[in-house]
Structure formats: structure tokens, C-alpha cells
Amino acid sequence: MWHAATRELVAAGRLRVIGVVQEQHRERAALWLKWQGIEWPVAWDPFNQLEVKLVPKVLAVQPGGLVLKDRLHPNRIEGEGGLLEVMGRMQGVTAELEQPAQFGPHLARARGAITPDDDPGEFVPAAMAILLMDRQGMDAGSCSRRRAAVRTLVDRALAPNASARDHFRAGVAQRLLLDLEGPSQRPGEQPNEGRFQGALNSWSRALSLDPGQYIWRRRIQQWGPRLDKPYPFYDWVPLARKELAARGLKPAVWKVLLSGAETAKGGYDLPVPVIQENPDPLARIPLDEKQRAILHWAVAPHTGFAGPNVRVAPGTSRVHLSLVPAEDVRIEPEGGPLGIWIDLPDGWRARSSWIDLQSVGEADYQNPRLDFELVASAPGPPGEAPPPVPRLTGFVLYPVCIGENGVCNLLRRNFDLDLRPAR
Numbered sequence: 001m002w003h004a005a006t007r008e009l010v011a012a013g014r015l016r017v018i019g020v021v022q023e024q025h026r027e028r029a030a031l032w033l034k035w036q037g038i039e040w041p042v043a044w045d046p047f048n049q050l051e052v053k054l055v056p057k058v059l060a061v062q063p064g065g066l067v068l069k070d071r072l073h074p075n076r077i078e079g080e081g082g083l084l085e086v087m088g089r090m091q092g093v094t095a096e097l098e099q100p101a102q103f104g105p106h107l108a109r110a111r112g113a114i115t116p117d118d119d120p121g122e123f124v125p126a127a128m129a130i131l132l133m134d135r136q137g138m139d140a141g142s143c144s145r146r147r148a149a150v151r152t153l154v155d156r157a158l159a160p161n162a163s164a165r166d167h168f169r170a171g172v173a174q175r176l177l178l179d180l181e182g183p184s185q186r187p188g189e190q191p192n193e194g195r196f197q198g199a200l201n202s203w204s205r206a207l208s209l210d211p212g213q214y215i216w217r218r219r220i221q222q223w224g225p226r227l228d229k230p231y232p233f234y235d236w237v238p239l240a241r242k243e244l245a246a247r248g249l250k251p252a253v254w255k256v257l258l259s260g261a262e263t264a265k266g267g268y269d270l271p272v273p274v275i276q277e278n279p280d281p282l283a284r285i286p287l288d289e290k291q292r293a294i295l296h297w298a299v300a301p302h303t304g305f306a307g308p309n310v311r312v313a314p315g316t317s318r319v320h321l322s323l324v325p326a327e328d329v330r331i332e333p334e335g336g337p338l339g340i341w342i343d344l345p346d347g348w349r350a351r352s353s354w355i356d357l358q359s360v361g362e363a364d365y366q367n368p369r370l371d372f373e374l375v376a377s378a379p380g381p382p383g384e385a386p387p388p389v390p391r392l393t394g395f396v397l398y399p400v401c402i403g404e405n406g407v408c409n410l411l412r413r414n415f416d417l418d419l420r421p422a423r
Contacts, residue, residue, distance in 0.1 A: 002058070003038055005074035010039075014084070020045050022055060022215050024175060024222070027254050028234065034249065035240035046172050047128050051165075053213050062087045127152040128169065131176050143181065150177050157202060164209035168216050171202030179256045183296045183324055196298035196320065201422035204301060208423055211306040222262060223300040225318045225373045229266030234258055260371045261300065261318045276354040278341060279397060280412060288411040292400045293323040293331065295413045301421035315348075315376035315389035315419045322369040323398055331366055335399025335408030340370055342394040347377025368398065374419070392417040 002017070009015040019042035023029040026044050033042060060068040060083055068087060077083045127149035150173045156162060157170035178195035203219045210216065222233050237258060241251050302316040321340060325331055331338065339356035355372045377387065393416050401408040 001074040003036070003040070005077055007039070009077070009084075018043065020050060022046065022048055022052065024172065024219060025179065025256065027252055027256075028237075031237070031240055031244075031251055034251070035236075035244055044132070046132075046176070047169050048165075048215050049128075053215060055215070060087060124153060124156055124166075124169070127173070131173055146177060146180065150174060154198070154202075157205075164206045164213070164216075167202045167206035167209070168213075168219075171199040171206065171219065174202065175199040183294070183322065194296050194298070196296070200298055200300050204305070204422040207303060207306040217303050217306070220300055220303050223259065223298075223318060223320065223371075224261065225300070225302050225312075225316055225375070226261075226264045226267055227312055227316060227373075227375065228302045228304070229264065232263065232265045234262045235265065237263075257369070259320060259369060261320070261373075264373075272351075273349060274352040276352050279337060279339075279354065280341070280395070283412070285397060285410055285412040288398075288400075288413050291326065292329050292402070292411060293325045293398060293413070295321065295323060295396060295415065297321045297415060297417060299417060299419055299421075301419075305421045313376035313378055314386050316374060317419055317421075318371055318373050319392070319417065320369065320371040321396060321415070322367070323396070324367065325400065328403055330401045331368060331398055332401050332408055333399070335401060336397070336410035338368055338398045340372065340394060340396050342372070342374075342392060344374075345377070345390040345392070349375040389420045392419055 006015055006017055010017055017040045019038070019040045021029045021042055022045055024046050026046075029042070029044060032038075058072045060072060062068065068083070072083065079085065130145050130149040153166075153170045153173040157166045159166070174195045178199070183194050183196070200220060200223070203216055206216050207213065207220065221228050221230070244251050298320045300318045300320065302312050304312050304316070305314065319342075323331065337356065339354055341354055342350060344350055344353060350372055355370055374392070376389070393414070395412050395414045397410060397412055399408050399410050
């Protein structure tokens with residue numbers, strides 16, 4: 001509405017419009033803007049440097065620096081009493097415009113090294129600048145700079161005086177690094193200590209400290225359970241791609257595919273379980289002891305943990321699992337089933353105990369990612385303490401083939417997940 005209402009004024013030079021988007025994913029924001037034909041310059045602010053709690057937020061800035069916060073509706077721009085007329089009457093009034101947090105002089109340092117001995121608080125702006133600017137190069141220098149920047153932000157969140165914003169920034173940084181480089185596979189690192197879970201944990205800690213910050217809440221809800229979604233986050237993507245293709249425009253290829261959680265619609269109806277039989281009840285399928293594929297997982301909690309919510313019990317969440325094949329290993333559908341078996345705790349519900357690959361948002365057999373929703377058992381009578389959140393156990397089955405013409409084998413990997421949100 002604002003774009004349509006201001007297009008002629010912008011073309012005539014009577015108004016300048018600048019957008020700021022809080023989106024975590026730059027490429028997804030770019031797709032939306034291209035699809036909608038937005039012509040404004042739009043800044044990308046995943047770290048929420050503007051410190052907004054809700055969107056949309058519209059501000060009108062008079063040339064003298066006065067910020068007008070009322071009369072801001074796209075149907076009230078021109079005419080008597082409209083935005084332009086009111087601002088014109090105030091041209092003689094000046095006020096100091098509050099400056100949002102800026103990278104400032106730290107930009108000059110952003111391309112340099114940040115060492116573990118540097119003070120995390122001092123170099124937080126430079127670390128954010130590195131992650132926002134250095135997004136293309138995958139050479140050793142670029143990777144080293146990015147990882148050092150993430151360590152700076154994570155270390156800042158570990159400080160005794162860390163704020164809610166510090167935790168949020170650490171989560172953004174870890175998710176940006178995951179999207180750029182994929183899951184970490186450092187020697188000795190446990191999969192559930194990886195970048196995705198680290199991001200979710202950081203956002204959970206931030207939200208616990210400031211439950212009214214809805215920009216932060218939306219980060220968790222993006223990958224969280226359907227019961228926690230105020231709206232579907234990315235259900236518009238297929239239509240956008242289709243319409244852009246019809247116009248002869250080629251949308252950019254995304255490195256990070258959509259998960260089932262990101263395309264799911266919200267709703268408060270409990271899932272009706274589909275009865276399935278355990279595909280390996282006697283555990284006869286061999287374990288992947290040689291780690292032909294690395295299993296990574298993350299648990300996105302229902303954000304009710306950060307405030308009262310009568311609809312769900314603690315532990316309701318969305319579980320994300322991904323497989324990263326080792327070098328010279330392929331995962332092929334001809335080799336057998338690929339999916340997850342979950343041992344549902346007593347009283348808990350899921351759509352099914354067996355989830356196959358085809359149930360996710362955008363299937364990819366070579367780098368499989370699966371996610372599923374868990375609804376915790378109902379709490380007891382009012383005033384009674386909720387039951388403790390159990391751990392979730394189960395296994396993943398996947399067919400691996402070694403080499404171009406190698407034999408394919410069906411392998412199994414067990415998992416044991418903690419469903420409690422980070423505090």
C-alpha cells in the first residue's frame with residue numbers, strides 16, 4: 001500500500017522512501033522485493049540495530065530532522081491535513097534526530113582480523129559488519145574472518161553482563177554462519193552443539209529476558225511448531241517464483257532450502273496421529289559406525305516458555321534433523337527408505353511415529369533434512385506443577401552408496417534429544 005501510494009511522489013522528487021527489513025535471510029527478502037516490484041532502497045538489518053519490537057513501523061522525517069509519528073497512513077499523504085501538508089507547516093521547526101546504533105568507525109576494521117584476545121564488547125559492531133558484508137567469498141581468509149566474528153558475538157553473550165540484545169545477536173550470527181557454510185563438523189564436536197541449535201538457544205535466552213520483543217520471538221517461531229505460528233512465514237515463495245518466471249525473470253537460487261516448519265500454516269488443532277509400524281523393531285539394520293553421514297539436529301521450542309500460554313504444555317516443539325554425507329558417499333532413494341522413527345513419550349502426540357523425507361518443505365535426497373512437530377502431554381490440574389519434559393529417542397534410516405558404482409547399504413543412526421528450551 002505504501003509503495004503504491006508514494007510512487008508518483010518519489011518520482012517527482014517530493015518524497016524519499018527508505019525501507020528497512022528485519023528478515024534473517026537476505027535472499028528471501030530480495031525475492032519478496034523483486035516479486036512485489038518494490039523500487040525503494042531497502043536496508044537489511046537482521047541484527048535489529050534499529051531496536052524495533054514490532055513491524056511495520058513507519059516514521060516520517062522532516063528535512064529539519066523532526067520525526068513525525070502520527071498521521072502515518074497510506075491514504076493520508078496528500079491533501080489538507082495529510083502527511084505532506086503537516087510536514088510542510090513544520091519546516092521551520094527543527095529537532096535533533098535520534099541516531100540509531102551505527103557501525104561507525106568500526107567499518108574500517110571490519111575486513112581485518114579479530115583475535116580471541118580482543119575485547120568482545122569493543123569489537124561487536126565490527127563483527128556484525130563482517131557477517132553482513134563478507135557473504136560471497138569461501139576462501140580460507142573469508143571463512144576465518146566470519147568464524148572469528150561469530151566467536152566475538154557468542155563470547156559477548158557469555159559475558160556476566162550480557163544483555164538480551166547480546167543473546168539475540170549471537171543467535172543471528174550463528175544462523176548466518178550456518179546458512180553460509182553449512183553445519184560445523186569440527187573434530188570432537190557433538191552434532192547437537194552445532195550452529196542451528198546454538199542460534200535457537202541464543203534467541204531463547206534473549207526472549208526469556210525480554211518476552212515482549214516480537215522480532216526475537218518471530219525468529220524462533222520461524223522454525224518452531226505449527227501451534228506457535230501467528231501466520232505462515234514463507235507460503236508465498238512458490239507463487240513468487242512462478243509469477244517471476246512468467247514475467248521472464250529468473251529468481252536467484254537459494255543455498256538454504258525451505259523447511260517444513262517455514263511453509264506450515266498455523267493452527268491450534270492437535271495432530272491426528274497416523275498409525276505406523278516400527279520399520280526396525282529389533283534393531284537389525286546395522287548402525288552407521290563409520291559415520292558415512294553425520295547427523296545434525298536442533299529443537300525449536302514453542303515460545304510459550306517465555307510467557308503464559310494456556311494452549312500448550314512445556315516441551316511442545318519442532319525437531320529438525322539433517323544428514324551430511326561424507327566425501328565420496330551418496331544417499332540414494334533406490335537403496336531403501338529414508339526417514340525418522342520417533343519413540344513418542346507417554347501422552348505426547350505427533351503426526352506420525354515414522355516421518356519420511358517427502359514430508360518436508362523442499363526435499364533434497366543428497367543432503368536430506370527432515371523436521372517434525374511434537375505436542376507435549378496436557379498439564380495437570382490448575383496449580384499443579386507441569387510434568388518434567390522427557391528426552392526424545394528414536395533413529396534415522398538412510399541408504400548410502402559409496403563411490404560412483406559402489407554397493408548401497410541401509411544404515412541406522414540412533415538419537416537422544418533434550419526438548420527443554422535454553423534459559
